[in-house]
Structures are given as C-alpha cells and as structure tokens.
Amino acid sequence: MLVLTFKIGEYSYGLEATAVAEVVPPAICKALPRSPQFVKGIFNYRGTVTPVVDLSMLATDVACRPLMSTRIVMVDLADLDSRYERGNKYLGLLAENITETVKIKDSDFKISGVEIPDAPWLGKVARVNGNILQLIRPGKLLTEELHKILFPADSQDIPE
Template sequence: MTGTKEQARTNQITLPNREGKYLTFALASEEYGLEILTVREIIGYIEVTAVPQTPHYVKGVINLRGQVIPVIDLRAKFGMETAAVTEQSCIIVVEITQEGRTYSVGIIVDRVQEVLDIPGDSIEEPPRFGASVNTDFILGMGKVGSSVKILLDIDKVLAGDRLEHVG
C-alpha cells in the first residue's frame, strides 16, 4: 500500500457513536438520513396553509389531527431549486428541540426511501470545506453500498428558525 493511500485511510474518522437506524429520503439527486428517533410520522403531501411574513423556506402550516404544525420546504432551506409536488412527495413530521422545548415540524421531501441500520464504522465525519461553509448540521456521512447518505442533525438544520411562532 502506498503512503498516500495509507494516509487517506487514517484521515477517515468513523463515528461509532452515530450508529443506528436512519430514515432515508431524497431531495433532487441527493440522499439524506434522519435519526429514526426524531421521526414522529410520515404523511403524504397535503395542502399547506401559507403564513405571511415567514422566511421563504417556511411553506406554512398544516392541521394534523388538531395540531397546527409548521412545514419547512427542505429544498428551499438548503438553497436547492424548487420542484413540483409529485405523488412521491411526503411530509416527514419530526420532533425538534429548541431552547429546551420540543416541537413538531413537518419537512417536505421529494420521496422517502427506507429505514437503514447504519453501523458506526460506516459513518464518517462530514467533510470540511473551510470556515465559509457550515457543516455543523451534518451528523456524518453514511456509506451504504456504493452510495453516501448525508445524515442530518434536524435540530441544527432548523436551529434559529423560531418555528414555535409559526405553528
């Protein structure tokens, strides 16, 4: 083995404490995962009521069995091009914690894929892109077969959004 390959292998830090079950989903051609314990439920896309004076990525609110839940367009939050709603579009209802309080929030995704059990030795630290790119919201990079799933910390993805005022 050459020194370069050996060095590259030792630079890959795995995250055994991140092993577990992840709900995987797609946005455009990218694949993501959420810790299954943060997922409350998955529903088909339903009409969202717009709320004025909210950020562009806050789609609005839904009434889910009597509970008003804010809904985030994850594509817009990540700066991706918007896409039309399809039959595969879903709202994943997650539980997030902000300032010590727990809230339900819906996130719109292109399609839900599956629940995967990802071992810790298959999860690496997120890549570092320098100080100008924030990757704090990424738990790790899950290697599954020949693909990579971006494992999200949903609390950090939605941190600072003050969603309790929307729902």
C-alpha cells in the same frame, strides 16, 4: 442505527428513525407571507397548527417536487429542544423520495470534513450502496431566528 432516507436533488440524505414521530402524506399548507422561502407554510397536524420546512428549498433553493414519494416527516420538538413536552409540538420536514429505511452501523458514519456555516444541520456521511448518504441533524434546523418565526408564542410573550 435505522435511517429514514430521502433525496434532496439527486443526493441521498437521511434522518435517524428515532427522530421521526411519523411520516404523513403531503398536506395543503397555508402559506406564511414574507416568511423565508424554505418555510412551506402551516397545516393542521392532529389538531395542532404545525409549520413545514421544505428541505429541498432550504438546501438548494428549489422546491420539493410533487412526487408520489414526497412526504412530510414529522419531528417531535421535544427531541430537539428541552423547552417542549413530548407530543406537544411538531415540525414538519417536506422531502422527496421517502421510500425506505436502511440499517447502517454507527461506525460507518464519518465526519464529512466540511463545515458549512449556513448549513449546520448537515451531519455525518456514510457510503450506502455505492453512494454517499448524509445525515440531517434536525436539532440544528431551528436556528434562534427560525424558531422565532415558526414558534413566536414560545419565543416571546406578545399579547394578541
């Protein structure tokens, strides 16, 4: 499988390339007052208001640094949730050190043996160049609570 790699702190993580719609430069996000700390805010992605989650803040409570390699990975929600049409709604994932993709055999990935209830989005692990790389499962990032925060119009019919 082809994996887009990035860092959270000093550790390597990845997303299956098939889950990635596009990688874009960091954008100025409008903050969402009183939202969870890891919700960076919203920005205009191809004419659509799109939420951005800071993966570093989500995992470590430390925000992504503004590095030249910090990017927003756009994930098509149709790949995560059957309620959506392809190309209709996106989620941005802010991450550091997005510089390469690597090809890793599916069989090289193993279950980590650790299940963290507050981090169901952590997936299988593989050794790559002497380091452990852990997959992020984007479909597990959107808990029902987070879905209601980021996409309230899809969660309930509230008149504006």
